[in-house]
Amino acid sequence: MMFAAALLAVSAVPASVMAAGTHQRFGYGTPATPEQIKGWDIDARGEDGKGLPPGKGDVNHGAEVFADQCASCHGTFGEGEGRYPKLAGGNGSLTADRPEPTVGSYWPFAVTLWDYINRAMPFPTPRTLSADDVYALTAYVLNLNNIVPADFVADKESLPKVKMPNHDSFSWQDPRPDTAMKPCMTKCVDPSTLKIVSTAEGKDLTPRTSGPLDTMQPK
DSSP states (O other), X not given: OHHHHHHHHHHTSOHHHHSTTOOOOOSOOOOOOHHHHHHXXXXXXXXXXXXXXXXXXXXXXHXXXXXXXXXXXXXXXXXXXXXXXXXXXXXXXXXXXXXXXXXXXXXXXXXXXXXXXXXXXXXXXXXXXXHHHHHHHHHHHHHHTTSSOTTOEEETTTGGXXXXXXXXXXXXXXXXXXXXXXXXXXXXXXGGGOOOOOOSTTSOOSOOOSSGGGGOOOO
């Protein structure tokens, strides 16, 4: 009886599904249109500005937008209000006991500032600013940090060229070793010859948890 039920279950599967290499669709959803993709594709790459849209904004206009949209949280001059973050200052503080990672003291790319404002600010109503307003705000915040002059105009050409003070303190190469396991097909090592020569036990590689694991003895 069980064998017959198994045969019925297999026979109920369409042949097209069982065919090797056949990709089946679930039967719902539609391909994304270019307009839909455009609505999600809003990022701008920090290192070269790829993705920045047309538009421009200067420091003076940025000061007006900042006073209207940003100062209530970030302060009139980017000094921060309450628990909201500072945008300016903090130069030379990153190695201090209380570092201040502001736009001027920490951020590596000016374009990243544009990207963050564009996607996340202002805090109550993100994605409501025009591209010109975002460019102007970026110019203003950079000027607050003495990175660009008062007559600076931010656009897709000028913004990627701005050199941020902390840019060279970042590491642009992944320091992690390549640990990818590559399959062995010929002249493979005999597993019986492999031996464990070192373990992590007793080397204080794991921080204390201030919990029951701290009192456990190694097996």
